[in-house]
Amino acid sequence: MAISTCSPQTASWLDEFPARIAALDDSHLRRRRRVVRPENGARLQVDGQSMLAFCSNDYLGLANHPALIEAACAGAQQFGVGAAASPLVSGHSAANEALEHALATFVGLPSALYFYAGYATNIGIIPALVGQGDAIFSDALNHACLIDGARLSRAQIHRYAHADLAALDEALTLSPARRKLVISDAVFSMDGDLADVPALLALCERHDALLLLDDAHGFGVLGPQGRGCLAHFGLSGANASPRVLYMATLGKAAGVAGAFVAGSDALVEWLLQKTRSYIFATAAPALLASALHTSLQLIEHDEWRRAHLNQLITRLRRGLAERLQDSAWQLGASLTAIQPLLIGRNDEALAVMEGLRERGLWVPAIRPPTVPDGTARLRIALSAAHTEADIDELVQALGELAVARQPADALG
Template sequence: MKASWLDEFPARIKDLDAQHLRRKRRIVSPLVAARMQVDGREMLAFCSNDYLGLASHEAIIQAACEGAKKFGAGSGASPLVSGHSLANETLEHELAAFVGLPKALYFYAGYAANIGIIPALVGRGDAVFSDALNHACLIDGARLSRADIVPYEHANLSALSAALCASTAQRKLVISDAVFSMDGDIANIPALLALCEQHDALLLLDDAHGFGVLGPQGRGALAQFGLSGANASARVLYMATLGKAAGVAGAFVAGSEALIEWLLQKTRSYIFATAAPPMLASALSASLKLIAQDDWRRSDLALRIAQLRLGLQAGLKNSNWRLGESSTAIQALVIGSNEDALRVMQGLAERGIWVPAIRPPTVPQGTARLRIALSAAHTQEDVALLVQALTELSIA
């Protein structure tokens, strides 16, 4: 019998195992606060992007139930057919007002938003300038656009400036995470915008990890830098996800009336996909109110971030592990090898603590790490347990 290329997959999977790169899905159920049942075992979790602890909030759950009763469980069609409900329309107005931009477009998922937005903006002969540590959805969106992709060293504005100067493309698009998902650092958004103004470029920001957390009342990275409302620039498209700090699901992009209308007309991942269920839009409307009014959640989160950083800086001072420079809920503890990162993850699991080991290709070779995600749901005692466990494992 002739050999088939399908026979290669078992060997490929074994090769992933040999490199410590095979990933495992866990079956989880939420418990109280930051605790989860993971594969049948209770764990203290530092892996969720539920930064404000809203995913299980009773008001959001109640709004989702009421939305389902009013609109049904699904939307039934794409937004441009019959899937754009009153709940979705209302949410778009609320999102635009919340982030201080003229108009918003609501997507069913963040990945779908970015892989559709970029090809709607640029194509062959145009140029996309991409930070080296951008999220995969920005990278994939740039590839799908067929524009020339110009990567620049992470946060190196001199390199970006030189690349923009050298480009002869008529349309230039700069794409960047606002908060980088694996390191937790914040982009220099005012400087990025200044370069875009200088070189007639458009700036697309992915604020998946800043929305709800950064800025006054959690209004996001643009608001933190004073670049929303009356100071908003028509050169900025602001994208954020709604399944992290907002505690529900979906995403949106906001910007000028003209840009958002163009995206509505040309974004294939919006036009040809079933619209997000209106029950989710109802839940998100409730979430926006909680984000704005519950400043104590951001205050508690800031305290937990400071506690973790101080504790690890003291506990790991004689370790080769490196704690990244981050003031956000994402704290990267770089271990080095894939095998060592998995060993530390397993050591934490044995102590009832769940922190994921992040390995290539998500991060560069030799920088396997623990990605510690903090939440307002964590207590001072929770963080103390994690610091103690990591300190013990670093000297084991």
């Protein structure tokens, strides 16, 4: 059989990629990776340069904790390095089983299911819960994994304006679907604001809907002993609702890797049976589960980490309010470890990032499509590993750059 080929006169669509990459450059939207190595505290070696980093989601400073490293090594000695099979074959180790029980207890819900990654969790559990003929109600600023999970489900998607509960109420009222699923970040990853979880739950109660909360940026940080957004609002333990499905990642404040979903026994059992990203993927290695056992203990008992982090948040916000009062740059209203500084244009955000890099500070510039057009920003991520001196250094540098770049400061 002859194999057809493009004629010399017919350009292949594969030839378009260099021009498409160049278009990214023209729009200041091309991303690049950096090669990093951890140093002491909140410092990273970035492409060979030692830098003070404000980019990590390691909110409690646990990612390089000696106790976690020791636990991971012990887990590797006991269980080996890889799980070697999916959880429903032979990949579900005794360490993973024990971790699921510990996670459920920690967040005050009946059952938990441990996944190898947060993105895989949400893109898998949403299609397992709803499908064609059902309805999903999604906050406009939800993380990409929630958005992609909703699309994969083939349910009808209703996108409501960020935190607009009146719009959500109306959409729920008008929907004829029998099965309704409301999905929302708990702490929004680019703005740092907190969803009104009690109000969301009240709407779900009123409209017979299920509420899926992604607490990736709240677990370990919010609530008593870092037990997450449900504990923060008093909605865990005896006050837990069967209408809530709680998801959180374990590679941020917990400092390791993976994710979990927790809820009623029936919901979690259904997800175990029907979530394709759980059933058809190799299980998370047991050595990570071993490290996470230790991480949970540190999260629970090291209250000083959250107290210190909150002090740093207050110090940063006060400092920037003073230094940027005459600047067009806008600091978001976040009270969490995620502090967005809105710059506006893509090129300007990159220029400010570069100005900080020249001063030995690494703060990432976040641009569309991660955030809406015209809202490019610096995403300042704080950690308990930072010191007050680190915060003061960043505030001073941003103040200097704001003055130097004042003529170019304009949102839009």
